[in-house]
Amino acid sequence: MEKMIYLDNAATTKTRPEVVEAMLPYFTEYYGNPSSVYTFSSKSKEAVTKARETIASSIGAKSNEIYFTAGGSEADNWALIAAAEAYADKGKHIITSKIEHHAILHTCQYLEKKGYEVTYLDVDENGVVKLDELKKAIRPDTILISIMFANNEIGTIEPVKEIGAIAREHGILFHTDAVQAYGHVPIQVDEYNIDMMSTSGHKLNGPKGIGFLYIRKGVKIRSFIHGGAQERKRRAGTENVPGIAGYAKAVELAMADMKERTEKERELRDYLMEKVLKEVPFTRINGSRTDRLPNNINFAFQFIEGESLLIKLDMAGICGSSGSACTSGSLDPSHVLLAIGLPHEIAHGSLRLTLSEENTKEEMDFTAEKIREIVEYLRGLSPLYEDYMRKHSR
Ligand SMILES: Cc1ncc(COP(=O)(O)O)c(C=O)c1O
Numbered sequence: 001m002e003k004m005i006y007l008d009n010a011a012t013t014k015t016r017p018e019v020v021e022a023m024l025p026y027f028t029e030y031y032g033n034p035s036s037v038y039t040f041s042s043k044s045k046e047a048v049t050k051a052r053e054t055i056a057s058s059i060g061a062k063s064n065e066i067y068f069t070a071g072g073s074e075a076d077n078w079a080l081i082a083a084a085e086a087y088a089d090k091g092k093h094i095i096t097s098k099i100e101h102h103a104i105l106h107t108c109q110y111l112e113k114k115g116y117e118v119t120y121l122d123v124d125e126n127g128v129v130k131l132d133e134l135k136k137a138i139r140p141d142t143i144l145i146s147i148m149f150a151n152n153e154i155g156t157i158e159p160v161k162e163i164g165a166i167a168r169e170h171g172i173l174f175h176t177d178a179v180q181a182y183g184h185v186p187i188q189v190d191e192y193n194i195d196m197m198s199t200s201g202h203k204l205n206g207p208k209g210i211g212f213l214y215i216r217k218g219v220k221i222r223s224f225i226h227g228g229a230q231e232r233k234r235r236a237g238t239e240n241v242p243g244i245a246g247y248a249k250a251v252e253l254a255m256a257d258m259k260e261r262t263e264k265e266r267e268l269r270d271y272l273m274e275k276v277l278k279e280v281p282f283t284r285i286n287g288s289r290t291d292r293l294p295n296n297i298n299f300a301f302q303f304i305e306g307e308s309l310l311i312k313l314d315m316a317g318i319c320g321s322s323g324s325a326c327t328s329g330s331l332d333p334s335h336v337l338l339a340i341g342l343p344h345e346i347a348h349g350s351l352r353l354t355l356s357e358e359n360t361k362e363e364m365d366f367t368a369e370k371i372r373e374i375v376e377y378l379r380g381l382s383p384l385y386e387d388y389m390r391k392h393s394r
């Protein structure tokens with residue numbers, strides 16, 4: 001393969017070699033089932049115990065508040081469904097936002113079919129949840145508030161601390177989907193009043209198919225997968241020992257170098273963003289310019305289709321992602337871009353680039369140059385652009 005420039009780290013990240021290294025013994029050497037009684041399996045059990053400690057301490061939690069899952073989607077499903085069931089006697093109203101990941105939105109729709117009521121909060125033009133709307137939405141029968149820590153498309157970081165405080169003040173459970181934020185921004189569950197939190201290993205250079213749900217001690221929440229007694233009887237199934245060991249390694253590394261890593265990403269990100277904004281007319285940035293994940297860029301290029309841009313970028317060896325949905329078989333653009341008020345035609349011309357510390361300035365220069373060339377080319381084919389230019393050149 002020719003040189004590839006990977007700018008889709010919000011989709012998934014490269015597993016660090018140290019992570020793979022940490023996983024290997026649990027496939028071939030210490031493959032015992034952690035639940036078995038013989039001494040041989042104590043190595044696997046020990047790995048899970050240690051991993052739980054490492055992970056718990058990264059968010060200021062206790063080990064027995066960490067429940068391993070098969071990733072972010074499972075943690076989101078579990079948090080919402082099990083909490084809804086456990087607190088149904090108090091009420092059946094849930095508050096979330098319009099820009100959540102589908103793992104939350106589709107679970108909410110499922111709960112609506114089961115007789116729950118869900119309020120989907122609006123966000124402002126930067127994708128920030130409106131706190132006054134949140135306060136107004138709270139009812140005596142509200143049992144759960146679920147708002148993401150940071151958005152996967154536009155990178156906006158939500159006012160989680162304020163949301164947590166509001167939830168606490170009203171005695172309502174607060175869940176946050178921190179899949180995009182964990183390992184990229186510091187998170188302490190007590191400081192933010194978080195009662196439940198979902199994460200996923202493959203978004204912070206860990207393995208795929210492993211995540212955890214943090215559940216604060218005292219929160220009444222039922223088991224989600226029924227069967228054996230694993231995860232304190234709340235999530236049955238033989239533990240994914242290599243995945244868990246790898247996840248803990250990824251967390252350890254991510255916490256150790258978070259500051260330098262994200263500073264480097266931010267610098268490269270701002271360089272690319274400014275360059276493209278300067279060189280490509282009719283371009284805007286979607287999402288907050290200040291409260292934003294350090295590695296996220298989301299451009300909207302007027303008069304073009306994000307999909308065509310992506311395909312052309314791919315031909316140049318650049319991996320990105322678009323806010324458009326035609327790939328998922330729908331003609332609607334992303335629900336996130338519509339929620340921040342972008343008109344359809346602009347939302348269609350969006351491009352998400354998410355960096356890693358492995359990217360270089362040369363890659364940013366190459367990417368900016370390709371974007372400039374391709375956008376110019378695509379606009380040359382666009383009747384809308386031609387129309388606009390004709391009207392405005394008179
Ligand atoms: C905000 C958010 N929540 C949940 C998920 C789902 O995580 P997983 O792929 O581990 O199921 C993702 C992944 O894209 C995400 O970005």
Ligand code: FES
Binds near residue numbers: 324326331333
């Ligand atoms: S054509 Fe792809 S989403 Fe619009």
